[in-house]
Amino acid sequence: MDLLLLGGTRFFGRFLAESALARGHRVTLFHRGQTGAGLLPGAERILGDRDGGLGALAGRRWDAVVDFCGYVPRVVGDSCARLREAAGRYVFISSISVYAEPTPSRSREDAPRAVLADPSTEVIDGATYGGLKAACEDVVLGAFRDRATIVRPGLIVGPNDPTDRFPYWPRRIARGGEVLAPGDPAQPVQFIDARDLAAFTLQLAERDVAGTFHATGPDAPLSMGACLEGIRDAVGSDARFTWADEKFLIDRGVEPWTGLPLWIPVTEGGIQDLDIAAARETGLRFRPLAETARDTLAWDLARADESRAASPVLKTEREAELLAEWAAR
Known part of the structure; x- marks a missing residue:
């Protein structure tokens, strides 16, 4: 072709x-x-x-x-x-x-x-x-x-991701200790590894398939809590999660999606819980979360530090301040 x-x-x-x-x-x-x-x-x-x-x-x-x-x-x-x-x-x-x-x-x-x-x-x-x-x-x-x-x-993740919207979590969780986690751990999350999206897109072109498809995952419903725990297991960390409610975070200027990735306000949560049946029936397949997490962390650790300098994600010092404030409330 x-x-x-x-x-x-x-x-x-x-x-x-x-x-x-x-x-x-x-x-x-x-x-x-x-x-x-x-x-x-x-x-x-x-x-x-x-x-x-x-x-x-x-x-x-x-x-x-x-x-x-x-x-x-x-x-x-x-x-x-x-x-x-x-x-x-x-x-x-x-x-x-x-x-x-x-x-x-x-x-x-x-x-x-x-x-x-x-x-x-x-x-x-x-x-x-x-x-x-x-x-x-x-x-x-x-x-x-x-x-x-x-x-x-949906959110495209994996190695070479220049946005830092997913790499933040494997990097932060691998560091261990107390990790600030946003909102409700039961809230659904969806994303797709860029390599799985590439395979699906190529398949559609090869098979000359018409239609409109949600290309996001994973295969089964995934909560924010299960996602972060899965990343912790994948990278072998001792991280422990402290869940702060979204009002506390938003009131203190933490930006959903960019400041703490994958998190969006509960009122917008439907966008992270879309029906993906059409894509699955047409051949969309997903690699395990653990593979995406490990591969992303390996790439992230190997890249130059200055490439993260402009990232909007929560900085270490600010996370520590928020954890202390949450504990003292």
Whole structure:
């Protein structure tokens, strides 16, 4: 299969390209060349900016395209117009953030989506991200129709994760001692290892599968408490968890999702408890949490310290202050 990948090679794109090459596909990477220059020697590279720079793709054909860096409908529309006659299937990597808030637990792929207050906006922030992704989906579906596939991942985790939204937990738990844990330990959590997402995405392209899919996991329901305990077991730590309620944390400026990853306010919890039956029935499979935790920790410990410097996660000193304040309340 001739496969065109729109996006960089920093995280998910790297695993997707590696998987495709390992399965014998001919891979073309179209990206700006800002990361991964020495990676993936078996792939063809076309450097360019998809916002106005798609001319380099002219005269080529691919069996499938995977677009994992589409955030603005105008830009995605340009890609669709260029590739509609040059590609068989267009797989668009969207997000579970497309849903209108609050998202009910066990929502399926036909749940109501977010709508932009200003359809012309190209500002990407917390208020617009979901609506922009939903609008991008519509552009892809309008252009490719039954040749379109929409994948809505949850939080993407694993080695090479530049966001620190999951690496925080294996790193902190491995250090041991008293660990500040957020909210209700029974609250559901969902996420997907980037390698499992890559395998599923590639499978959809190989099998020419149409449809819309929640790509998040794990296979069985998982609570925040069980997740943190599973990470502790995986990394062999003596960590003990002190659970502080969400009001205490929010009142003290701890940011859900970024300050203490995986945690979101209970009023928004449905987005971490979506129905994944369609994806499972289509072939989505999950590696064990322990494997993701150990691999992520090994990568995290090997990377340069300065790459974590700008991370928004809770710092050690602040965690100690909050634990003391919680104990003294």
